[in-house]
Amino acid sequence: MVDVVVVGAGFAGLYMVHRARELGLDVVGIEAADGVGGTWWWNRYPGARCDVESLEYSYSFDEDLQQEWEWTERYAGQPEILRYLDHVADRFDLRPHFRFGTRVTAATWDEGRARWWVETDAGDTVKARFVVMATGCLSSAMEPAIPGRDSFAGATHHTGRWPHEGVDLAGRRVGVIGTGSSGIQAIPVIAEEAAELTVFQRTPAYSVPARNGPLDPVEAKEVKARYAELRAANRLRATGFGSRVPPAGASALQATDEERRAEYEARWQRGGFTFLAGYTDLFTDPGANATAAEFVREKIGEVVADPEVAARLAPTQMIGCKRLCLDTGYYEAFNRPHVRLVDLRETLLEAITPDGIRTSAGHHDLDVIVFATGFDAMTGALSRIDVRGRDGLDLRDAWAAGPRTYLGLAVHGFPNLFTVTGPGSPSVLTNMVVSIEHHVDWIAGCIAHLDQAGRTAIEARPEAQERWVEHVNGVAAFTIFPTCSSWYLGANVPGKTRVFMPLPGFPAYAETVAEITADGYRGFALT
Numbered sequence: 227m228v229d230v231v232v233v234g235a236g237f238a239g240l241y242m243v244h245r246a247r248e249l250g251l252d253v254v255g256i257e258a259a260d261g262v263g264g265t266w267w268w269n270r271y272p273g274a275r276c277d278v279e280s281l282e283y284s285y286s287f288d289e290d291l292q293q294e295w296e297w298t299e300r301y302a303g304q305p306e307i308l309r310y311l312d313h314v315a316d317r318f319d320l321r322p323h324f325r326f327g328t329r330v331t332a333a334t335w336d337e338g339r340a341r342w343w344v345e346t347d348a349g350d351t352v353k354a355r356f357v358v359m360a361t362g363c364l365s366s367a368m369e370p371a372i373p374g375r376d377s378f379a380g381a382t383h384h385t386g387r388w389p390h391e392g393v394d395l396a397g398r399r400v401g402v403i404g405t406g407s408s409g410i411q412a413i414p415v416i417a418e419e420a421a422e423l424t425v426f427q428r429t430p431a432y433s434v435p436a437r438n439g440p441l442d443p444v445e446a447k448e449v450k451a452r453y454a455e456l457r458a459a460n461r462l463r464a465t466g467f468g469s470r471v472p473p474a475g476a477s478a479l480q481a482t483d484e485e486r487r488a489e490y491e492a493r494w495q496r497g498g499f500t501f502l503a504g505y506t507d508l509f510t511d512p513g514a515n516a517t518a519a520e521f522v523r524e525k526i527g528e529v530v531a532d533p534e535v536a537a538r539l540a541p542t543q544m545i546g547c548k549r550l551c552l553d554t555g556y557y558e559a560f561n562r563p564h565v566r567l568v569d570l571r572e573t574l575l576e577a578i579t580p581d582g583i584r585t586s587a588g589h590h591d592l593d594v595i596v597f598a599t600g601f602d603a604m605t606g607a608l609s610r611i612d613v614r615g616r617d618g619l620d621l622r623d624a625w626a627a628g629p630r631t632y633l634g635l636a637v638h639g640f641p642n643l644f645t646v647t648g649p650g651s652p653s654v655l656t657n658m659v660v661s662i663e664h665h666v667d668w669i670a671g672c673i674a675h676l677d678q679a680g681r682t683a684i685e686a687r688p689e690a691q692e693r694w695v696e697h698v699n700g701v702a703a704f705t706i707f708p709t710c711s712s713w714y715l716g717a718n719v720p721g722k723t724r725v726f727m728p729l730p731g732f733p734a735y736a737e738t739v740a741e742i743t744a745d746g747y748r749g750f751a752l753t
C-alpha cells in the first residue's frame with residue numbers, strides 16, 4: 227500500500243511525483259512509455275516543437291532550474307524539450323519512483339478500506355490512498371477508420387506515435403492526412419525530404435508564422451533577471467502566457483481600419499500566438515473575430531502563388547475556434563511543384579488501397595501515409611482505463627453525456643481521485659505548464675490538508691459539481707468556441723458527446739479555486 231499512485235510521466239506526472247515526495251509521501255508513478263516526457267516522448271514527427279515560447283513553456287517551480295536551463299530556440303524542438311524533461315527527472319531524482327513500460331488498465335475504489343486498487347498490464351495491483359491521473363489531454367492518438375486501412379503495402383505512421391528511429395522519407399511519395407497543428411508543423415519539413423507530397427485536407431486551419439529561430443541571449447538574460455515577475459504576470463493572462471506582448475486595446479471594432487491592420491501586421495511579423503491577443507474581444511465578438519480572420523486569409527492569398535490552392539487553404543470558421551496553428555513555411559510549401567493539396571470537401575476520401583489513397587477524383591500512389599489526425603482529447607486517456615468509483619460506478623458511464631467534474635480536479639462518485647488539467651478547467655486553452663503546476667500544487671496541498679486534519683477521503687459533492695458544469699457551459703457560451711467542430715468539443719471523435727470541455731480564462735479560475743480552498747474546500751465532502 228502506498229500513499230499515491232501517479233499515472234503518467236509527462237510535465238504533470240513528473241511534477242506530481244516531485245511534490246508528493248517533498249511531502250514525504252510514498253509515491254509510485256506508472257507510465258506506459260519507456261521513458262519520461264509524455265507528449266514529448268511520443269510526438270517525434272518531423273517539425274514537432276512547442277508553440278508557446280520555451281522561456282514560458284517550462285516549469286517555474288524551481289528557481290535554480292529555470293535559471294540554469296538554456297533553451298537554444300525561441301520554440302524548442304521535440305528533442306530539446308525531451309532533453310529538458312529528462313534533465314528534470316534526473317535533477318529531482320524522479321526516475322526511481324516510476325514504473326515505465328507499464329500501462330494502467332483499471333482503478334477500483336474500495337469504499338470499506340478507503341483505497342484505490344490500481345491494476346496494470348504487467349499483471350500487478352498497487353493499492354493507494356490517492357490516485358492522480360496525469361494521463362494527458364492529448365495523449366490518446368486517433369486514427370480514423372478509413373476503409374482499406376490495413377491493406378496499404380507501404381508504411382503508415384501517426385504523428386503522435388512516431389517511430390523513435392525516425393522515418394526515411396527521402397525519395398518517397400508521402401501522403402499526409404490532417405492539417406491541424408501537427409500536420410502544419412510536419413508538412414514543410416516532409417516537403418523538404420519527400421519526392422512527392424500530397425496533403426489531404428478536410429478543414430483548412432488558420433496558421434500564423436512562428437518566426438522561430440535561435441533564442442536571443444539578451445532576451446533570455448532579461449527574462450531570467452525577472453523570471454518570477456514574468457511567471458506571475460503570465461498567470462494573470464487568460465491563457466497563462468504572453469504577458470510580454472500586451473493587448474493593443476479592448477475592442478478590435480473600436481480601432482480604425484488602419485490601426486487594426488497595423489496592429490495585426492506588427493503581430494504577424496513578430497510571430498506566434500500573441501497575434502490573437504491584440505484585442506481582448508477577438509474570442510467573444512464574432513465581428514471583431516472576423517477582422518483577424520480576414521487578415522490571415524489575405525496573407526494566405528499573398529503567400530500562395532496559385533489562387534485556386536490559396537482559396538482551398540483559406541479557412542471559413544472563426545479564427546481561434548479551433549486551436550490556432552503556428553508554422554514555419556506551411557503556406558509556402560504549397561508553392562513547391564512536388565506538393566499537392568487535395569481538398570476533401572470537394573473530393574471524397576474513399577479508401578486506402580494497397581498502393582495509396584483513392585478519392586472520388588482518382589488514385590494517389592503513395593509509399594508512406596502520415597496520419598496527422600489528432601487525439602481523443604481530454605477524456606480519451608481516462609476512458610481507456612476501467613475506472614470504477616463508489617458502488618462500481620464506471621467513469622465512462624458517469625461521463626456518457628460529456629465529462630462532469632468539480633473544478634476539473636475531482637469527480638463525484640470517485641473519492642480520492644484527482645485529474646490534472648481535467649475537463650472543466652482551463653487546461654488546453656492555456657500554456658499547459660502553468661495549468662499543470664497550478665493543479666499539482668493544489669492536489670499536493672489538498673493531500674497535506676487531509677493528512678493534517680486526520681481525514682481519509684475527499685469527494686466532490688454532486689450539487690457543487692452540477693453548478694460547476696453549468697458555470698463552465700455558461701462561460702463557454704459567451705465565447706466563439708462552441709461555433710465550430712473542434713476537438714475542444716469532442717467533434718473529431720465519432721460518437722463522442724459534443725460538450726465544450728475546457729474552461730476559458732485562467733485567472734478567474736485560479737481565483738475561484740483559491741476561494742473554495744480557503745473556505746474549507748467548499749463543495750467537497752471530507753470524511
Ligand code: FAD
Pocket residue numbers: 233234235236237238239256257258259263264265266267269274275276277278283328329330331360361362363364365386408607610611646647656657658659662
Ligand atoms: P502528457 O505529456 O500527455 O503525458 C501523459 C502521459 O500519461 C503519457 O506519457 C502517457 O503515455 C501516459 N499515460 C496515459 N494513460 C496511461 C495509462 N493508462 N497507463 C500508463 N500511462 C498512461 N501545450 C502547450 O501549452 N504548449 C505547447 O507548445 C504544446 N505543444 C504541443 C505539441 C504537441 C505535438 C502536442 C501533442 C501537444 C502539445 N501541447 C502543448 C499540449 C501538451 O500535451 C502539454 O503541454 C503537456 O505536455 C501535457 O503534459 P501532461 O503530463 O499533462 O500529459
Ligand code: NAP
Pocket residue numbers: 275276277278364370371385403404405406407408409411426427428429549552570575598599600601654713718
Ligand atoms: P487536430 O488539431 O485534431 O488535427 C487533426 C487533423 O486531422 C484535422 O485537420 C482534421 O480535420 C483531420 N482529420 C481527422 N480525422 C480525419 C479524417 N477521417 N479524414 C480526414 N481528415 C481528418 O490534431 P493535431 O494536429 O495533432 O493537434 C492536436 C492539438 O495538439 C493541437 O490543437 C495543439 O493543442 C496540440 N499540438 C500542438 C502543436 C504545436 O504547435 N506545439 C503541434 C501539434 C499538436 P478536421 O479539422 O476537419 O477535423
